[in-house]
Amino acid sequence: MNISLPWWHDFYDETIEAVLLNSGSEQDNLAQARALMSLLGLAPGARVLDQCCGNGRLSLPLARLGCEVLGVDLAACYIAKAEARARAEGLSVRFQVQDALLWSATPRRQAVINMWTSFGYSDDDEVNQQMLQRAFDSLEPGGIFLLDTLNLPGVLHHFRPRMENRVPTPEGEIHLERLTRLDWDRGLMLKDWIYTLPDGRRQVKHSSTRLYLPHTIIAMLRDCGFVDISIWGELNGSPLGMDSLRLIMQARRPL
Structure with missing residues (x-):
């Protein structure tokens, strides 16, 4: 019997990496890591789990700032690149190929982060909540979880x-046309990613993100056992507003 895998199992490849994960400069990534440590009150030496870490875009800067980081991601090609960069710099960071829906860290961590809309990929709320539960399970008592996702009103x-952009790469320019539509019946944002690669080949991929209002995610976090939930519109701690594109949520595992 042929069982199709969820869309995210083969979505993240080198093309997506070039367009999304390599879009920020090293200075920008380091600034985000500093803002994250400040918001969570983390000091050098803090043990951090980076769920869905990609190619180490945030794990590596956090390690440069002195955190002891473990990054996990389902994309083996990203983990291999992150490991190579960590070895080259001699950083205190480890990477593993793991499914963040199913895997939790041992020993437990002081903080868990889930950045850049890595949450809500399934149209099944129970599946999405598994990722929040794995974050809870990965925290030591009193540990902090930070979730960075879409703010539905702002979106x-x-x-x-329709959005279009051109991304320079060492191999040449990638042209991306992204078509977005809303499935109101199921509460989903559906995207078609249409790439024209430097060699002229055309590649089409599809993604789906569940649309949640903040209070719904708060209820999901509480169902997992989290307490002391706070929300912001940016990593700098600015208030959440109707125009905010990001929803930053912080929650604590009880002592």
Whole structure:
């Protein structure tokens, strides 16, 4: 019997990496790591789990700032690149190929982060909540979880059904046309990613993200056992507003 895998199992490849994961400069990534440590009150030496770490875009800067980081991701090609960069710099960071829906860290961590809309990929709320539960299970008592995801009111306010951009790479330019539509019946944002690669080949991929209002995610976090939940609109701690594109949520595992 042929059972198809969820879309995210083969979505993340080198093309997506070039367009999304390599879009920020090293200075920008380091600034985000500093903002994250400040928001969570983390000091050098803090033990951090980076769920869905990709190619180490944030794990590596956190390690440069002195955190003891473990990064996990389902994409083996990203983990291999992150490991190579960590070895080259001699950083205190480890990477593993793991499914963040199913895997939790041992020993437990002081903080768990889930960045850049790595949450909500399934149209089944119970599946999405598994990732929040794995974060809870990975924390020591009193540990902090930070979730960075879409702010639905802001996304709808700024909604654009079509976006186009051109991304330079060492192999040449990648042209991306991204078509977005809303499935109101199922509460999903559906995207078609249409790439024209430097050699002229055309590649099409599809993604789906569940749309949650903040109070719904708060209820999911509480169902997992989290307490002391706070929300912001940016990593700098600015208030969440109707125009905020990001929803930053912090929650604590009880002592």
